[in-house]
Amino acid sequence: MPRFAQLLIDTNSFASGAAHYADQYPGDERNARLVLAVTIANRATVQAVVDTGTPWCILDPEIVERLEDAVLFTENLRDLMIRGERYDGRLGRVEITLQADCCGVSIAVEATVFVPTLRLGEVWCHPNFIGLQGFLARIRYAVDPEENVFYFGPV
């Protein structure tokens, strides 16, 4: 049981569940991140970097390709600046679940995501991201870096 589970989950209902997080995204060992495992549309469990600087969640187009029918997309392409590069893509709506793998109850979030549309031969070389307005804005969260635990719950 994580150290603050009783305080944050049982006592005052700040959170409903807690998950461990990784410090690095696979293959990107140079940068410290807060990386959560999330399940998209109950059909793929992937890792995603918590990033309060991006408005939307950003998903690897290859992941979305296999669950396209579970995502409601906008009609038009638009662009978004991701790590200094501008990418075309579509906004969409899909359910993303935060698994309470430490303790408590998981939450499912109907989230707004940006899915890049790659040009022929282009390779997506960025992590998945969990964004602020499309996801984090409606959950409470707290981070304990001592135990690598991310507490979360609905607002």
Added chain:
Amino acid sequence: MDGRGGTSVSGRLRERYAVYEQPENRTDMQPTRLLVGERRGLTCLVVAQEKCSVTLAREGPDATTEASPNWSCDATAEDIHETNMTTASTLILLMEENAKAGAKEPFALLADVIAWAYHPPEELLRAIELALSMEMSGLAMELAQLGGTLFPQDERVQRMAKILAPPVVRSARAPDGKGLDASRKWLREHAGQYRGQWVAVRQGRLMGVASSLRDLEPIIGDDPVGTLVSKVL
């Protein structure tokens, strides 16, 4: 000068923008007068009655005179363009111009003062697109929600409202994420050996490696929730 009644406009914006709306005794009509801003020498006078007329005037020594109380206006600058565009179209053009210039404050003010109920849904959708292009995601979400209320029959607006709705959170019965920690640990220790590849890990065990996620489909399909898949950067 601020006739918007009850809507706050910052002092700085009020200096630059005078926004008129319909007199209180004419609540049955569209907003009757708008004097929208002075930017880069372009003054836009919009006079809207049941039949709209619009005058765009390039600012000069005698550039424009304010719309008179009987809702007519005169523009005496050299560069005057009469147009038969609707008031709505003109305001969208102003939004476009502000978007192009990256002028977020006037753009947000326009989005705020425009009476969207009197505009076709296409124009609201265009404003949302512009807000997104300016990375004004909060404003885009607000406009989309407004559109969802104003245009219940318009499928495109409803779709946009749904996609740009605030996140909806609910408790989820499953999954409980058992085995994820072991899979994370495996990734931390071994992912470096598989750069550029997709890996599928379950309960701390490598289940498959492939150059595309599609090739891992048979493995993921067995347990999509309990299998952690990741592309190693």
